[in-house]
Amino acid sequence: MKTLLFVDDEPRVLQGLQRQLRPMHTVWDMYFLENGSKALEFMATRPVDIIISDMMMPGMDGSQLLTEVLRRHPQTVRIVLSGHAERESVLRLVGPAHQYLSKPCDADELRKAIARAFALRDLLENERLKQLTTRINNLPSLPALHSQLTEELRQDSPSMERVGEIISRDIGMTAKMLQLVNSAFFGLAQPISTPMDAVTYLGLNTIRSLALSMAIFSQYDQKTCKAFSLDALARHSWITGKLARTVAQVERQSTQFREQCFLAGMLHDTGQLILAFELQDEYAAVISQARMQNVPLWQAEQQSFGASHADVGAYLLALWGLPNPIIEVVAMHHQPARCAAAEFSPAVVVHAADVFAHELSGAETEVTPPPLDTAYLATLGFAERIETWRDACREAIEP
Numbered sequence: 493m494k495t496l497l498f499v500d501d502e503p504r505v506l507q508g509l510q511r512q513l514r515p516m517h518t519v520w521d522m523y524f525l526e527n528g529s530k531a532l533e534f535m536a537t538r539p540v541d542i543i544i545s546d547m548m549m550p551g552m553d554g555s556q557l558l559t560e561v562l563r564r565h566p567q568t569v570r571i572v573l574s575g576h577a578e579r580e581s582v583l584r585l586v587g588p589a590h591q592y593l594s595k596p597c598d599a600d601e602l603r604k605a606i607a608r609a610f611a612l613r614d615l616l617e618n619e620r621l622k623q624l625t626t627r628i629n630n631l632p633s634l635p636a637l638h639s640q641l642t643e644e645l646r647q648d649s650p651s652m653e654r655v656g657e658i659i660s661r662d663i664g665m666t667a668k669m670l671q672l673v674n675s676a677f678f679g680l681a682q683p684i685s686t687p688m689d690a691v692t693y694l695g696l697n698t699i700r701s702l703a704l705s706m707a708i709f710s711q712y713d714q715k716t717c718k719a720f721s722l723d724a725l726a727r728h729s730w731i732t733g734k735l736a737r738t739v740a741q742v743e744r745q746s747t748q749f750r751e752q753c754f755l756a757g758m759l760h761d762t763g764q765l766i767l768a769f770e771l772q773d774e775y776a777a778v779i780s781q782a783r784m785q786n787v788p789l790w791q792a793e794q795q796s797f798g799a800s801h802a803d804v805g806a807y808l809l810a811l812w813g814l815p816n817p818i819i820e821v822v823a824m825h826h827q828p829a830r831c832a833a834a835e836f837s838p839a840v841v842v843h844a845a846d847v848f849a850h851e852l853s854g855a856e857t858e859v860t861p862p863p864l865d866t867a868y869l870a871t872l873g874f875a876e877r878i879e880t881w882r883d884a885c886r887e888a889i890e891p
């Protein structure tokens with residue numbers, strides 16, 4: 493049975509949660525505690541799968557508690573359940589919390605968020621990868637973009653457009669912005685799927701304090717994994733996003749669909765960044781193994797870790813609460829036929845764009861380029877379209 497721990501200093505809130513979640517007691521083992529120290533004491537005695545904490549509490553607040561949980565029990569999923577008045581202070585939690593829910597939260601919404609987090613934990617089977625991914629609270633950024641952003645934000649009147657443009661070129665910054673704006677905390681009816689919209693929505697002042705005082709973006713140290721180049725990955729991701737948008741355009745898809753394709757293309761290889769950053773030497777060995785055996789990188793990862801960068805990336809972004817269509821693309825970009833619905837979707841588009849990006853720009857990231865699943869494209873009725881897509885992509889790349 494999965495274990496859940498709720499922490500809130502108001503007894504009324506705890507009682508309410510207890511009542512709302514009573515029907516779940518046959519499947520979840522639930523505990524309700526009134527402060528952070530009790531929660532930490534409890535966690536020292538038994539493993540907890542998900543902790544759901546209030547934000548404003550006397551003594552140890554939610555931010556301090558979750559930071560400590562992150563340090564002592566990195567495998568635990570961390571969710572904040574907080575009131576709207578506390579919006580500013582919740583921003584401090586961008587690091588230690590995976591997701592934010594706002595109070596009052598109806599039982600159904602809460603049950604769904606918890607069930608989704610549990611389902612995710614079963615998605616990635618490798619315990620070690622699960623643990624190291626759950627521990628991550630931000631993805632490193634390209635040093636050049638990081639300093640461009642800092643410089644722009646230090647100006648007297650920074651340009652919103654320029655800030656959005658810099659963020660949209662970086663995998664880590666893009667993922668973080670979307671995690672933040674898509675949290676249930678902000679109560680958006682429609683998920684935001686472009687970094688530019690995220691910047692506009694949060695406003696420059698908030699972004700400035702997140703980036704400058706709270707340092708939510710960190711820089712990548714090229715020395716961490718020598719066989720891996722974040723520069724090359726960033727270039728490849730940007731081109732894949734651009735080509736995905738091109739293919740969607742050729743198929744006359746809506747603006748929203750096209751932007752989703754761009755974003756998903758930008759994030760599709762997030763897992764590579766995680767593995768290079770967290771496993772360093774081990775990942776360098778996998779890269780050279782792929783090179784020696786002449787197999788796509790994801791297959792070599794599968795052999796060594798029992799999971800690929802697609803699984804790891806999808807797990808992290810899902811944990812961060814990014815919109816479902818994006819997660820599906822990240823998870824399925826090498827094997828779109830595994831998608832639940834056999835239809836023309838961003839997953840199909842990004843799969844093709846990824847392959848074209850390798851063909852057309854000779855990306856150095858994946859040693860043996862991933863093959864195009866032409867059989868699957870044919871079952872969807874797009875066999876005749878492949879050459880048209882490729883031509884449009886070639887045009888989009890060559891100036």
Ligand SMILES: [Fe+2]
Pocket residue numbers: 760761790801802825826
């Ligand atoms: Fe990939």
Ligand SMILES: [Fe+2]
Pocket residue numbers: 728732760761846858
């Ligand atoms: Fe790729």
